[in-house]
Amino acid sequence: MKQFILFLVMVLNTGMLYSQTGKESKSDILEGKQVGDTLTGKGVKYKLYRDSDNDLFVLQNLANQDSTGLREVYPDDKIDEYYIPLEVRVKLATIVGSRLPPEQRAIYKRGWAGVFIHFRLEQGKIKELAFRFDKPEWGDVDPQFKDNEEYLKMFWTMSVDQFYKIERALIEEIDWSEEKWTREGTYFKVLINSGVEW
Numbered sequence: 001m002k003q004f005i006l007f008l009v010m011v012l013n014t015g016m017l018y019s020q021t022g023k024e025s026k027s028d029i030l031e032g033k034q035v036g037d038t039l040t041g042k043g044v045k046y047k048l049y050r051d052s053d054n055d056l057f058v059l060q061n062l063a064n065q066d067s068t069g070l071r072e073v074y075p076d077d078k079i080d081e082y083y084i085p086l087e088v089r090v091k092l093a094t095i096v097g098s099r100l101p102p103e104q105r106a107i108y109k110r111g112w113a114g115v116f117i118h119f120r121l122e123q124g125k126i127k128e129l130a131f132r133f134d135k136p137e138w139g140d141v142d143p144q145f146k147d148n149e150e151y152l153k154m155f156w157t158m159s160v161d162q163f164y165k166i167e168r169a170l171i172e173e174i175d176w177s178e179e180k181w182t183r184e185g186t187y188f189k190v191l192i193n194s195g196v197e198w
Contacts (some may be wrong), residue, residue, distance in 0.1 A: 036048065
């Protein structure tokens with residue numbers, strides 16, 4: 001009888017352990033995903049698209065109300081990059097860099113091309129955004145980007161939770177409501193160039 005009770009206790013404990021570990025959610029990464037795939041993190045879902053030129057990839061939060069404008073390369077009501085001051089690029093690059101762990105931040109400092117963030121503004125504040133970039137293999141097509149592969153690979157191996165952390169920081173920390181250039185349109189994109197930060 002004692003052996004049976006001991007066996008029952010072991011079975012119940014194993015079941016409890018399995019149910020606890022089974023509930024842990026793992027945050028997806030982009031690597032290995034295809035256009036149209038949904039990536040899941042802790043309380044957030046993103047979808048992988050191609051941009052309107054069918055050139056670069058776009059990672060967009062499924063909670064965004066704007067389902068297509070952020071994927072447009074040249075959307076209507078676009079703010080010309082000419083209007084966007086350098087300090088805006090510096091602030092954006094700084095926020096992105098500050099949300100990366102040290103080993104990724106080191107790679108980020110060396111990167112210089114291939115990653116954009118597209119924004120939709122509402123009264124000078126970021127309402128929604130999407131990440132736009134190419135695959136690390138870009139360097140195979142264009143040799144000038146060969147040394148940038150590590151930088152692009154870093155983004156493809158980042159978890160969805162990391163993208164969400166960056167997204168929330170940008171939305172919460174940016175307020176351009178007093179800036180005249182934000183009245184020039186609704187959409188704008190910025191090349192995330194860590195070189196302007198450091």
